[in-house]
Amino acid sequence: MKHLILACFLLAFAVPVFGQDEPHLRIGAKVGINFYQLSSDDLVMDDDTGLSSEYSVYGRIGETFFVQPELNFVNHKTHLITRNQTTPNERDALLVRYLRVPVYLGYQTGYDGPIISRVRFMAGPSYSFALSVADNNIDIERKDIHNSQFALNGGLAFEVWVLHLDLLYHHYITSLLNDGRSEGKGRAFSVAAGINF
Template sequence: MKIASICLLSLLSFAGFSQSGLGIKAGVNMTNISTDAGSLKNNISESLDTKTGYAFGIYGRIGDKFHLQPELLVATKGGKVSVSPMNGGSPELIDVKYTNLDIPVMIGFKPLGFLRVMAGPVASVKLSEDKKLKEALAEYTTNTGEAFANSTWGYQAGIGITVLGFDLDLRREGSLTDINVLNFQNEDKFSQRAAGWQLTLAKKIL
């Protein structure tokens, strides 16, 4: 949380520079979870179904045609994972949800006055998770802790338009590191990544 505090102070300081501003934004995430389960792929697999969550927070922007835009966003994400009992039986589709504090640092460019393109890394700090995935995989794992990593890295890239003083952004986002920290019995290869789309509406306030 120290990183988040530093970023918040940095965002607030942006309002004191020329060609800069501070704003608020909110929107929706549509994500899914991909799984590489190694020898367990017949028992544990991803679903193509997406999960809809929310995102809200603040952003700072410095520059105009070329600009730097750090953000602090609370975002709920998740997906669906198919899990079969170890001793056989019908698979169960597990609806997974977790909440992050996302810290994107976007580099943007305006090819036109109303159009923006942007991309950059995202640092994520987990705020909470439901226990559904951990409980569903309990017979496969040796973990006693939580299923999702406390911190991960990802990326966002997309486009935005400005209409009537509001910024509408559509971004593709994904994981650069595993989001799962579960240890599996007799299985070295297990990884999970999240990917999806984020649609937000933002308004400059300072």
């Protein structure tokens, strides 16, 4: 049922763009880094921002107004001390690998400067599925992570010569840990560079 509601929501975003007379399609790939941290959580004594990587392919449909669905392989890392780990006060990295599917609705300006051009503003929801959890010393395994996580994403992008750069913020609305007492939700800022094919 959740997947059906999400599909209807994303379709509602896409209808205005597909209504254009001649929609343009661009396909591309990008690679980037992200900075990830958890919001306040009663099960987490302390956490630090972690740096990790992400890889994406996408299609952009439209010009001035566009829809951009993506397929992202994302690593999110944070360094934690939890209240229920076997070794008290030992900090370790929690690295979770995701398959994320965002769909952005965006607006592209007509700006065409000597270095920067095609400035885009975009926002939209995403669905992430947790693929795996790297070994750690804080007793968090794959079964302790929510399978499905939803987020709201937004930011800006622009082209620099042949490359395009994306600067995005990801605000998760599903808690990371599936323990009923957990309230910590992911917050990430990503920077990615890519090319169009």
